[in-house]
Amino acid sequence: MRFKGLDLNLLVAFDALMSEGNLTAAAKRINLSQPAMSAAVRRLRLFFKDDIFTPRGGKLVFTPLALALFPAVRNALQHIQQNIISGPSPCAQLRCRHFRIALCDFMTTVFLKRVIERVASEAPAVSFELLPLPDDPDQLLRRGRVDFVILPELFAASGHPQATLIEENLELVGCASNSKFSERMSIREYVGASHVTAKTGLGQPCSIEDNYLRRLGLQRRVDVIVPNLSMVPAAISGTERLAILPSRLVREVASSVPLRVIDHSIGLPRYDQAVQWPSLHDADAGSAWLRHIMLEEAKNLDEAWPRTEQAPGIGNKGHFLRR
Known part of the structure; x- marks a missing residue:
């Protein structure tokens, strides 16, 4: 599903990537194959015109934009989980x-x-x-x-x-x-x-x-x-x-x-x-x-x-x- 040009599924991939700090672990968390996760990263980079992360010493170093986006993305997904999927009760x-x-x-x-x-x-x-x-x-x-x-x-x-x-x-x-x-x-x-x-x-x-x-x-x-x-x-x-x-x-x-x-x-x-x-x-x-x-x-x-x-x-x- 797209919202003003953004595939909202990419936000789920972004959240998993930021939470896990590892491509393989992020893919496993949301049940994606490694190629599908890599494709999601390419699309995220294209949409935000930002690298999102760079590999360094076996770890992922996230860009300032990615770190700034993460709280908003996490809050949005939690809001959906709590108030739409689980209900407000x-x-x-x-x-x-x-x-x-x-x-x-x-x-x-x-x-x-x-x-x-x-x-x-x-x-x-x-x-x-x-x-x-x-x-x-x-x-x-x-x-x-x-x-x-x-x-x-x-x-x-x-x-x-x-x-x-x-x-x-x-x-x-x-x-x-x-x-x-x-x-x-x-x-x-x-x-x-x-x-x-x-x-x-x-x-x-x-x-x-x-x-x-x-x-x-x-x-x-x-x-x-x-x-x-x-x-x-x-x-x-x-x-x-x-x-x-x-x-x-x-x-x-x-x-x-x-x-x-x-x-x-x-x-x-x-x-x-x-x-x-x-x-x-x-x-x-x-x-x-x-x-x-x-x-x-x-x-x-x-x-x-x-x-x-x-x-x-x-x-x-x-x-x-x-x-």
Whole structure:
């Protein structure tokens, strides 16, 4: 079908190409053969009088015009899907909706499980796919490859809507049986100890605490590196090693892995968590519905477990943690 000289099918091909960033993957996404996809690209170039992309180093580098057109094309296709194909009813838009969310294990454990439980009750046909945090969240958001990214606020990608979910502190912890550190720990003592750390993506070559120490010209000794925060407590159990963990995660695991929160003068940064979504999805009713639930559950979590309030069974700094 043509509209003022433009074959509207080309917009579907354009959207797939921009979303996938790869000709073969784009063709597969919309069930086109490779020659048909190549023909669609030629016609797009002819209509817009623009190359659309150039291959470089095995990747497609899109032109400024293509990047400028993408949000408008995506919004138009989403509008057709939501208001013409699915119908305007919010219930119809949520029927069999599948949300893709990138986040770390910590936020799955302390927060998103509450959202999933509520959605299972209110809209049981909705499904989720949870992904690890990528090195470049902006790429996923810009191409609309995920519905949401939940990440530390200081790593939020620019140019995309966001909202703060929870305020969070970082705690210095050791094994509950570790009586070596009983006094307030100085930063020099901290650096001189042995440590466990987690790498959680976001393109960071080192952890938040290591970045902080590097700015001070200091470096600590890391004995164990794990791929996610939830593995840290087990890695310090039965040892004299130290770790930095979000306070809510410390409280969450206290019943299974007793930990000691250690008083210190390190000056750790905040670890507030935010949710971001593609600007392409800002007007999407399903996205807005789930955002509303996330913000409500974040408020409920703060009321149940405030950042500054200690969980049951947790004493002052330096005491054991048991729930």
